[in-house]
Amino acid sequence: MSSSAQRNPRRSDALSRERIVEATVEVLDTAGEAGLTVRALTAHLSTGRGAIYHHVADKDELLAAAADSIIGRAVAGTEGDEDPKRAIRGLALGIFDVIDAHPWVGGQLSREALQPAVLRIWKGVGLQLQRLGVTGPARSDAGSALVNYVLGAAAQHAAGSRRASNAKDRKSYLESLAAQWVRHDPDPIVQEAASLLNEHDDRQQFLAGVDIFLAGIAAVR
Amino acid sequence: MSSSAQRNPRRSDALSRERIVEATVEVLDTAGEAGLTVRALTAHLSTGRGAIYHHVADKDELLAAAADSIIGRAVAGTEGDEDPKRAIRGLALGIFDVIDAHPWVGGQLSREALQPAVLRIWKGVGLQLQRLGVTGPARSDAGSALVNYVLGAAAQHAAGSRRASNAKDRKSYLESLAAQWVRHDPDPIVQEAASLLNEHDDRQQFLAGVDIFLAGIAAVR
DNA sequence: ACCTGAACACCGTTCAAGT
DNA sequence: ACCTGAACACCGTTCAAGT
Numbered sequence: 344m345s346s347s348a349q350r351n352p353r354r355s356d357a358l359s360r361e362r363i364v365e366a367t368v369e370v371l372d373t374a375g376e377a378g379l380t381v382r383a384l385t386a387h388l389s390t391g392r393g394a395i396y397h398h399v400a401d402k403d404e405l406l407a408a409a410a411d412s413i414i415g416r417a418v419a420g421t422e423g424d425e426d427p428k429r430a431i432r433g434l435a436l437g438i439f440d441v442i443d444a445h446p447w448v449g450g451q452l453s454r455e456a457l458q459p460a461v462l463r464i465w466k467g468v469g470l471q472l473q474r475l476g477v478t479g480p481a482r483s484d485a486g487s488a489l490v491n492y493v494l495g496a497a498a499q500h501a502a503g504s505r506r507a508s509n510a511k512d513r514k515s516y517l518e519s520l521a522a523q524w525v526r527h528d529p530d531p532i533v534q535e536a537a538s539l540l541n542e543h544d545d546r547q548q549f550l551a552g553v554d555i556f557l558a559g560i561a562a563v564r
Numbered sequence: 565m566s567s568s569a570q571r572n573p574r575r576s577d578a579l580s581r582e583r584i585v586e587a588t589v590e591v592l593d594t595a596g597e598a599g600l601t602v603r604a605l606t607a608h609l610s611t612g613r614g615a616i617y618h619h620v621a622d623k624d625e626l627l628a629a630a631a632d633s634i635i636g637r638a639v640a641g642t643e644g645d646e647d648p649k650r651a652i653r654g655l656a657l658g659i660f661d662v663i664d665a666h667p668w669v670g671g672q673l674s675r676e677a678l679q680p681a682v683l684r685i686w687k688g689v690g691l692q693l694q695r696l697g698v699t700g701p702a703r704s705d706a707g708s709a710l711v712n713y714v715l716g717a718a719a720q721h722a723a724g725s726r727r728a729s730n731a732k733d734r735k736s737y738l739e740s741l742a743a744q745w746v747r748h749d750p751d752p753i754v755q756e757a758a759s760l761l762n763e764h765d766d767r768q769q770f771l772a773g774v775d776i777f778l779a780g781i782a783a784v785r
Numbered sequence: 786a787c788c789t790g791a792a793c794a795c796c797g798t799t800c801a802a803g804t
Numbered sequence: 805a806c807c808t809g810a811a812c813a814c815c816g817t818t819c820a821a822g823t
Contacts, residue, residue: 358787381816391789393818402816453674453716456724457741466745469757486760488713488773495674495716496708503677520678524687536690539707552709559780579806602797612808614799623797 358390360398360408367409368445375505376447379406407458410451414460417441418467427474428557434467435493435553439546442497449501452494464490477560485560492556496549503545514542579611581619581629588630589666596726597668600627628679631672635681638662639688648695649778655688656714656774660767663718670722673715686711698785706781713777717770724766735763 356362366388370379381402385392399405417437424430442449452461468489472482503513521537587609591600602623606613620626638658645651663670673682689710693703724734742758 380814382814392816393790394788396817397787450674453671453719454723455727456720457737461720462741465760466754466757469760470753473753473756480764483760483762483764484769484772485776487717487764487769488776491717491720491773492709492713492777493716494720495714495718496712497716498674498719499677499682499712499715502675506676516678520683532691532694533687535694536687539686539690539704541704543701543704543708548705548708551705552712555706555709555777555780555784557780558783559776559778562779562783563776601795603795613797614809615807617798618806 358388358394358398363388363395363398364405364408364412367405368412371409371447372445376450379447403455406451407455407460410448411459411463413441413445413448414438414452414463418463421467422470427471430474431468431471431489431557432550432553434464434471435489436546436550438464438493438497439500439549442501443504443546446501446505449497449499450505453498461490461494464493468493472560475560477564481560481564485556488559489553489556492552496552500545500549517542579609579615579619584609584616584619585626585629585633588626589633592630592668593666597671600668624676627672628676628681631669632680632684634662634666634669635659635673635684639684642688643691648692651695652689652692652710652778653771653774655685655692656710657767657771659685659714659718660721660770663722664725664767667722667726670718670720671726674719682711682715685714689714693781696781698781702781702785706777706784709780710774710777713773717773721766721770738763 363384366384367379370384370387374383379402381392381395384405385394388394395405399408417440418434421430421434421437424433442452448460452458452464455461465486468486469482472485472489477485517540521540524537525534584605587605588600591605591608595604600623602613602616605626606615609615616626620629638661639655642651642655642658645654663673669681673679673685676682686707689707690703693706693710698706738761742761745758746755
């Protein structure tokens, strides 16, 4: 009845899909995407390599389920806001923050269009757009624009943060890259364009993009 | 001087980075991302498995170079348009079409933020935004919004088309999915939101998204 | 029914040996 | 200098054998 430990603490309970997905998240968070191997996972669960295949079909399903468990938490309780615009900002920021904390989710969401985690995001966006009064084909266009923007920004941010855990390194790399552009093409127009790579706060820039989108659907409507 | 064939047609020339990247594109186009193995690639080039490592560091570099060769062609000659808005639409559509034709590029662009192909897109977008008269931090925000939207839409479209090569299957799957949402949650608000998954032309919807962001950039400025 | 772990059919990458 | 292909150190998944 209670969830307390049993006689043998090394193997607390029978395996279950939930326990496997939970362990998958733990391995991904500590070892990254490359560190998620069936061997590492089953070692973490102290079970045999083949055991997980009684509960999930394959590694893809495992990754999709792990991402869904993370996104599920982020999207939950985002409907509360009275103001649909604020709700959209909250939903988007919730996804951004959760991907910042679990970079492997960013890559996973781009891997399969109709996976549960992505459908959750479609659903949340659809609800808020409806509350905003966007209807008909305009809502499909707006929803697709927002979902694709959020997923694209998430993937790029995750890809960047996965590698350059050191922010200083990243900054100096971006600066040298911009300088390289300018050297390669001394056209002042290129020089100005290189400023896109300047230092910025990814999170704030992400939110600015959401606001550009919100202004866009208001203008197009 | 000319590029005509030599005596032995089975091994036309010495290996080179260009020839290897070209072969990589060919393998990816015919066998997909999962089909790109060093064994398949070197067989296609009729050489030994280790040969390519004299010209590229590893498989990641190969994928990045292959994507860059595709994106390079798409972005080239997109600066011609007088009207910067039309140039942005052309740039975005060029990327969409090239990813529609080579779905593996869509996934690759989400894998590494500062890879050459992605930087090319940043550069192209930066140039047009500048011509549009967007300056200062507003240009960074606008550029990031546009680039992330394009990359997100590209990845989702590619992920969708990779699997469901059969459009009929995809359509009926989306329909049953929407029906499932409604069954699961009879709230009419959910039912309406499910309409986001309705049939649509991905390419046209992609362009509608670009226009939303363009309108937003104009409104926010 | 669930679990174990050896076995299978693969990978990417390295490196001694060749030319 | 460039190439070859065997060898190495891994993978994900299956499946007979156990409980």
